[in-house]
Amino acid sequence: MIRTDLAEIITSFAKALDLSSNGIAYHHQTVALIALAIAEQLEIPGHDRDTIFLSALVHDAGIRTQGEVGGLLVFEDKNPFNHCKQGYEIFSPSTLLHSLAHIILHHHDRWKGPNPSGLTGNEIPIASNIIYLADRVSALMHREEFVLNRSHEIVKTIVQSVGTMFNPLAVDAFVEVAKKDSFWLDVQTEFIVESITRKKPRQMVTLSVQELTELVSCFSRVIDSKSPYTHMHSVTVASVAGFLARKLGFSEYEQAMIKVAGYLHDVGKIAIPDSILNKPDKLTDQEYSIMKKHAYYSYALLQNIPGLELVLAWGPTHHEKLDGSGYPRRLKGGEISLGARIMAVSDIFTALIEDRPYRAGLNKEGCLAIMKELGDSNHLDQLIINLVEQYYGSLLMIKEQIFPITAAAQCGYPKF
Ligand SMILES: [Fe+2]
Ligand SMILES: [Fe+2]
Numbered sequence: 068m069i070r071t072d073l074a075e076i077i078t079s080f081a082k083a084l085d086l087s088s089n090g091i092a093y094h095h096q097t098v099a100l101i102a103l104a105i106a107e108q109l110e111i112p113g114h115d116r117d118t119i120f121l122s123a124l125v126h127d128a129g130i131r132t133q134g135e136v137g138g139l140l141v142f143e144d145k146n147p148f149n150h151c152k153q154g155y156e157i158f159s160p161s162t163l164l165h166s167l168a169h170i171i172l173h174h175h176d177r178w179k180g181p182n183p184s185g186l187t188g189n190e191i192p193i194a195s196n197i198i199y200l201a202d203r204v205s206a207l208m209h210r211e212e213f214v215l216n217r218s219h220e221i222v223k224t225i226v227q228s229v230g231t232m233f234n235p236l237a238v239d240a241f242v243e244v245a246k247k248d249s250f251w252l253d254v255q256t257e258f259i260v261e262s263i264t265r266k267k268p269r270q271m272v273t274l275s276v277q278e279l280t281e282l283v284s285c286f287s288r289v290i291d292s293k294s295p296y297t298h299m300h301s302v303t304v305a306s307v308a309g310f311l312a313r314k315l316g317f318s319e320y321e322q323a324m325i326k327v328a329g330y331l332h333d334v335g336k337i338a339i340p341d342s343i344l345n346k347p348d349k350l351t352d353q354e355y356s357i358m359k360k361h362a363y364y365s366y367a368l369l370q371n372i373p374g375l376e377l378v379l380a381w382g383p384t385h386h387e388k389l390d391g392s393g394y395p396r397r398l399k400g401g402e403i404s405l406g407a408r409i410m411a412v413s414d415i416f417t418a419l420i421e422d423r424p425y426r427a428g429l430n431k432e433g434c435l436a437i438m439k440e441l442g443d444s445n446h447l448d449q450l451i452i453n454l455v456e457q458y459y460g461s462l463l464m465i466k467e468q469i470f471p472i473t474a475a476a477q478c479g480y481p482k483f
């Protein structure tokens with residue numbers, strides 16, 4: 068069992084989404100704070116209010132393309148249902164996040180309809196009504212203009228759509244909270260991090276390994292969907308690392324945690340522009356520097372989550388090298404734990420057998436030749452490379468069971 072803070076996990080993920088090139092700066096955190104203020108004004112009870120806040124923090128996780136972002140920046144949102152559905156599909160497999168998934172599915176439903184979801188008026192969850200309103204307020208805020216100079220205009224625009232786009236109850240509550248300067252100033256860029264820290268609920272939960280795995284799988288789906296070439300990367304790294312950890316005598320608990328570390332090792336990639344992640348050619352030095360940021364971001368995003376200390380120690384360290392030439396912290400030799408070494412080998416092994424924009428996945432000889440070079444140059448742990456060689460067939464089967472290699476290049480973005 069793992070004792071952790073569900074709200075801290077979701078907040079960290081929201082921060083990752085807000086770092087994304089696909090995101091709008093601080094969009095998720097802004098919408099969460101606005102939605103919370105409306106929910107408080109409506110005197111929605113504590114647990115439901117927390118659920119609204121947490122749903123708002125990840126409401127646009129289903130967005131895949133820059134085009135979808137553009138469509139949502141205009142007040143009259145165009146074709147938003149696709150990302151609502153994708154958001155639902157990301158979170159609904161987790162029993163813990165199922166209620167969030169349902170709210171996210173309806174977060175662009177117009178009060179009067181018609182909606183592709185089939186619901187109108189009171190059939191739509193009020194949590195979704197509130198997030199929709201908060202989301203549209205966020206779309207009307209222009210970061211380059213001081214918010215108090217725009218607030219009257221924003222309120223006017225929202226009120227004009229009462230009963231058509233928005234639930235009248237939610238609009239009344241918004242009009243009330245919008246009278247306070249503090250409501251607007253809380254979501255200013257200078258204060259938003261403090262506002263989120265101050266207002267986020269603390270939700271200490273005791274999770275089974277299964278529940279934690281389901282939860283982090285949701286996030287790995289978002290990470291991996293950033294690129295058709297890595298669409299199953301984190302899942303595969305997790306399974307490969309779990310297999311190698313078992314062979315190296317890790318306990319059942321440690322095997323589970325190294326799998327969780329595998330799911331999350333590249334969480335910082337959410338912040339890397341798609342143009343770099345999916346570049347069909349080799350990266351330039353400048354692009355490579357940007358790509359390297361992901362390991363630091365993974366560390367920064369995981370560091371405040373209680374109960375995931377092993378995940379923090381083993382996941383974001385996957386680009387460290389034994390000779391001290393890795394990143395982001397240039398750890399060396401004994402500073403790199405066995406778990407971190409397993410993660411590094413699992414990541415490289417998986418990357419080598421996967422297709423990339425600039426090359427097809429390597430065969431056994433090609434893969435092992437590169438891994439041996441990395442062992443000889445004291446980048447990776449030779450003992451673990453030997454295990455990869457010994458169990459190559461089993462490891463390849465893990466990959467093929469997760470997703471057939473032959474289909475990988477054709478499938479594009481995942482259908483969850
Ligand atoms: Fe949205
Ligand atoms: Fe949004």
Ligand SMILES: [Fe+2]
Pocket residue numbers: 332333361362385386414
């Ligand atoms: Fe990585």
